[in-house]
Amino acid sequence: MRSFAIALTLGILWLQQQASLLTSTTLIAVLVAAGGLWLCVFKLHLPYVRRAAALLAAALIGIAWADWRAELALQTALPEALEGRDLLVTGVVASLPGVNVNGSSFQLDVETLSEFKAAQTSAAQAPLPGQDRLPSRISLFWPARAGEAPSLKAGQRWRLPVRLKRPHGNQNPGGFDAELWMLEQGVRATGTIQTAQSAAIQPLQDFVPGVLYAVDRCRGWLRERIHAALLGKPYAAVVVALVIGDQREIRQAEWNIFQRSGIGHLISISGLHITMLAGFFAVLMGALWRRSFFIFHTRPLPLRLPAQKVMAATAAAVAVLYVALAGFGVPAQRTMYMLLTVAVAIWSGRFNQFSSVLALALCVVLVIDPWALMWPGFWLSFVAVAVILYVARDEAIGSLNADSDWRVRLRRNWHAALRTQYGITLGLLPLTMLLFAQISLISPLANAFAIPLVSFLITPLVLSGVFLPEPFCGWLLSLAHAGIALMAELLAWLSAPDWVIWTAPQPSLPMFLLAMLGVLWLLGPRALPMRWLGLVCLLPVLMPHPPAIAEAGFRATVLDVGQGTAVLIQTRQHTLLYDTGPAYGQDSDAGSRVILPFLRAQGIRKLDRLLISHQDTDHSGGAASILAQMAVDGVISSLPDQHALRQSARPHSACVAGQSWQWDGVTFEMLQPTAASYASDKWKPNARSCTLKISTPQLSMLLPGDAEAIQEDEMLHMLPEKLPATVLLAPHHGSGTSSTAAFLQAVHPELIVIQSGYLNRYHHPKPVVLERYQAFGINHLRTDEAGAIQLDFEASLHISEYRKQHARYWYGQ
Numbered sequence: 001m002r003s004f005a006i007a008l009t010l011g012i013l014w015l016q017q018q019a020s021l022l023t024s025t026t027l028i029a030v031l032v033a034a035g036g037l038w039l040c041v042f043k044l045h046l047p048y049v050r051r052a053a054a055l056l057a058a059a060l061i062g063i064a065w066a067d068w069r070a071e072l073a074l075q076t077a078l079p080e081a082l083e084g085r086d087l088l089v090t091g092v093v094a095s096l097p098g099v100n101v102n103g104s105s106f107q108l109d110v111e112t113l114s115e116f117k118a119a120q121t122s123a124a125q126a127p128l129p130g131q132d133r134l135p136s137r138i139s140l141f142w143p144a145r146a147g148e149a150p151s152l153k154a155g156q157r158w159r160l161p162v163r164l165k166r167p168h169g170n171q172n173p174g175g176f177d178a179e180l181w182m183l184e185q186g187v188r189a190t191g192t193i194q195t196a197q198s199a200a201i202q203p204l205q206d207f208v209p210g211v212l213y214a215v216d217r218c219r220g221w222l223r224e225r226i227h228a229a230l231l232g233k234p235y236a237a238v239v240v241a242l243v244i245g246d247q248r249e250i251r252q253a254e255w256n257i258f259q260r261s262g263i264g265h266l267i268s269i270s271g272l273h274i275t276m277l278a279g280f281f282a283v284l285m286g287a288l289w290r291r292s293f294f295i296f297h298t299r300p301l302p303l304r305l306p307a308q309k310v311m312a313a314t315a316a317a318v319a320v321l322y323v324a325l326a327g328f329g330v331p332a333q334r335t336m337y338m339l340l341t342v343a344v345a346i347w348s349g350r351f352n353q354f355s356s357v358l359a360l361a362l363c364v365v366l367v368i369d370p371w372a373l374m375w376p377g378f379w380l381s382f383v384a385v386a387v388i389l390y391v392a393r394d395e396a397i398g399s400l401n402a403d404s405d406w407r408v409r410l411r412r413n414w415h416a417a418l419r420t421q422y423g424i425t426l427g428l429l430p431l432t433m434l435l436f437a438q439i440s441l442i443s444p445l446a447n448a449f450a451i452p453l454v455s456f457l458i459t460p461l462v463l464s465g466v467f468l469p470e471p472f473c474g475w476l477l478s479l480a481h482a483g484i485a486l487m488a489e490l491l492a493w494l495s496a497p498d499w500v501i502w503t504a505p506q507p508s509l510p511m512f513l514l515a516m517l518g519v520l521w522l523l524g525p526r527a528l529p530m531r532w533l534g535l536v537c538l539l540p541v542l543m544p545h546p547p548a549i550a551e552a553g554f555r556a557t558v559l560d561v562g563q564g565t566a567v568l569i570q571t572r573q574h575t576l577l578y579d580t581g582p583a584y585g586q587d588s589d590a591g592s593r594v595i596l597p598f599l600r601a602q603g604i605r606k607l608d609r610l611l612i613s614h615q616d617t618d619h620s621g622g623a624a625s626i627l628a629q630m631a632v633d634g635v636i637s638s639l640p641d642q643h644a645l646r647q648s649a650r651p652h653s654a655c656v657a658g659q660s661w662q663w664d665g666v667t668f669e670m671l672q673p674t675a676a677s678y679a680s681d682k683w684k685p686n687a688r689s690c691t692l693k694i695s696t697p698q699l700s701m702l703l704p705g706d707a708e709a710i711q712e713d714e715m716l717h718m719l720p721e722k723l724p725a726t727v728l729l730a731p732h733h734g735s736g737t738s739s740t741a742a743f744l745q746a747v748h749p750e751l752i753v754i755q756s757g758y759l760n761r762y763h764h765p766k767p768v769v770l771e772r773y774q775a776f777g778i779n780h781l782r783t784d785e786a787g788a789i790q791l792d793f794e795a796s797l798h799i800s801e802y803r804k805q806h807a808r809y810w811y812g813q
Contacts, residue, residue, distance in 0.1 A: 005359035011062025019807035034060035066370040078189040088116040103144040135188035154216030157205035164191035171787030174601025245269035245326030260495035262443025269326040271335035278315035316343035387427030430515035505603030552665030561590040563757030564618035571664040583621030591622025606631035613705030638688040655690035712743035730754040734765020
């Protein structure tokens with residue numbers, strides 16, 4: 001079973017790495033080959049050949065299953081012709097709405113989708129052609145009016161005017177793949193409700209019967225109850241996460257503390273909490289069941305049904321109920337499937353080895369959700385359990401309690417707990433570096449007190465309090481909140497120093513496999529010789545190494561941050577970040593969501609310089625997150641004196657034309673703005689964009705920010721000899737107010753890179769600007785089409801587009 005599960009996993013993993021799905025002919029061939037191999041398993045008598053045939057057949061079955069599921073998921077899609085058009089949708093709110101000051105976000109199960117014409121009545125709207133292949137579930141954002149979010153509840157039926165677009169997400173190395181997440185969730189379009197068409201917004205039914213709708217309605221009621229009991233308290237969102245698994249309200253500053261201390265896995269309905277709660281009720285039910293002879297004298301319950309089966313059924317039932325509280329989130333589902341598999345194994349009498357049950361649970365998870373293995377939580381949860389089994393291989397559960405002396409049992413259990421914690425810390429280290437390119441050095445210490453506190457005190461308090469009547473609800477939730485606040489303060493103090501996070505570039509596959517081999521050697525039996533060699537195998541994944549950039553060369557990574565600018569410049573020994581992308585919401589920005597994950601994946605621990613071209617939020621929106629979480633030696637900007645970022649950034653200097661410096665044989669020159677522009681009030685922020693030119697002896701790149709036609713003309717007349725460049729970052733994202741013909745002729749670039757958001761509201765880049773590029777014979781690349789674009793300036797220019805180099809079958813679908 002274990003070998004079959006591993007082979008099935010590898011087959012599914014292979015399919016999820018492909019740029020396109022299998023053709024019908026190839027899929028049939030794969031199924032025929034799998035069938036032929038299974039025949040070999042039953043017909044051949046050579047054990048090794050039979051085993052090899054079975055494993056290959058399992059891998060082919062995994063490929064075929066993942067391909068078929070992907071084909072089904074991609075069958076419905078929003079036609080490109082409908083993107084950005086006014087549509088009228090009728091559907092049911094299918095998720096717990098996320099609410100903030102900007103509005104509400106939620107998923108909608110679509111019932112009808114039609115063309116919207118304001119002059120017609122809702123009954124006159126004609127269905128769109130191909131209605132059966134249109135998206136069945138969409139994700140919508142309802143903007144708030146005057147700071148008030150609309151009152152939405154799961155299960156409500158609405159008729160709404162919307163503008164939709166196909167699933168699209170930012171694609172960057174080390175970043176979150178929103179397109180894959182939407183595919184897994186069944187979301188086939190995203191959009192915004194057109195609140196200007198208020199007459200067309202109609203609530204049709206308060207509740208549509210459905211099990212999942214009822215579950216999310218209950219979760220919404222619990223969230224409201226928690227907020228009412230903890231009104232205005234800072235960690236109410238953490239309590240919400242512990243009760244219903246909704247983490248969207250937790251502030252970024254709090255997440256930073258939890259992640260730096262390595263306890264982020266506890267701040268939700270985690271697998272640990274589900275297992276512990278299920279285990280508690282199973283033990284309680286087992287104790288009551290075994291003592292039933294007080295009630296049933298003639299035939300006690302254990303004689304009718306073994307207590308072990310009752311405990312397994314209880315644990316499975318509690319797991320299902322608790323996972324329902326989490327809205328059947330994918331991470332919680334994995335634990336539920338694992339406990340259900342254990343229960344089935346016990347009831348069927350086939351519980352022989354827990355490793356086999358774990359392998360069966362792995363198969364169940366992947367059959368239900370073939371995309372699960374694309375997320376870090378999948379690997380962390382299964383590998384953690386596998387490490388525990390490996391560490392405890394020589395310790396039978398019964399032996400821990402075999403001795404009658406309670407002090408001996410306590411000592412043995414304490415040693416077992418320490419060995420398990422030691423094993424998990426070491427066992428997950430290579431995987432953590434592969435997935436996140438960093439580890440928390442204080443994680444073992446933080447988890448040592450956070451796990452008992454959250455699992456045995458805070459979680460029971462919040463679960464008890466939220467279901468009890470007042471005033472007990474308020475008392476218990478307030479007590480739990482006090483515990484969370486105390487824990488957060490201690491964690492904030494522990495995680496404050498820079499050294500608590502160890503960062504290194506994401507390891508290659510050979511380095512990762514070598515590190516895993518070292519972990520197995522370190523955690524192996526004590527009789528193994530030279531176990532210290534395992535530490536040597538771990539060193540490559542932990543050691544930082546500089547990027548492969550030649551002297552007098554540099555690398556520019558134009559990140560895909562949506563409608564905004566962020567460009568990372570790396571020379572051999574130095575790093576500069578030009579702009580920090582946009583702010584996406586009240587507590588979300590490109591700094592935390594895109595730039596920092598990318599920097600960690602590259603093993604970058606500090607920035608030598610942060611350059612903020614101007615104050616517009618699509619350029620400075622992520623700066624606060626960068627400054628809070630990354631060491632920065634110096635900041636250059638054109639921000640006004642009273643700007644909050646300028647006040648918090650030390651040391652800071654204003655960008656002025658004429659500034660220059662050299663790093664590793666690469667020249668950096670500031671071309672704009674002039675010193676006189678700071679003394680004038682007539683210029684808007686775009687006019688003061690810091691324009692930076694980066695040059696090697698052979699090649700160069702020009703970064704003009706949001707410079708417009710007037711600033712382009714100034715540079716033409718003041719320093720025309722500085723303008724020629726190999727690559728030009730499109731001024732103002734390809735706006736019609738920039739990229740004048742004279743400026744393009746003076747720069748004469750080989751390539752123009754455009755940073756713009758997919759179907760952005762400004763319609764950047766403008767068609768007239770693209771036509772101008774074409775007229776001058778200039779090639780261009782767009783981040784909304786190519787994802788992150790890496791440019792290596794060496795003896796010649798080397799270009800890498802993330803969506804091409806990392807192509808997946810769901811991109812653009």
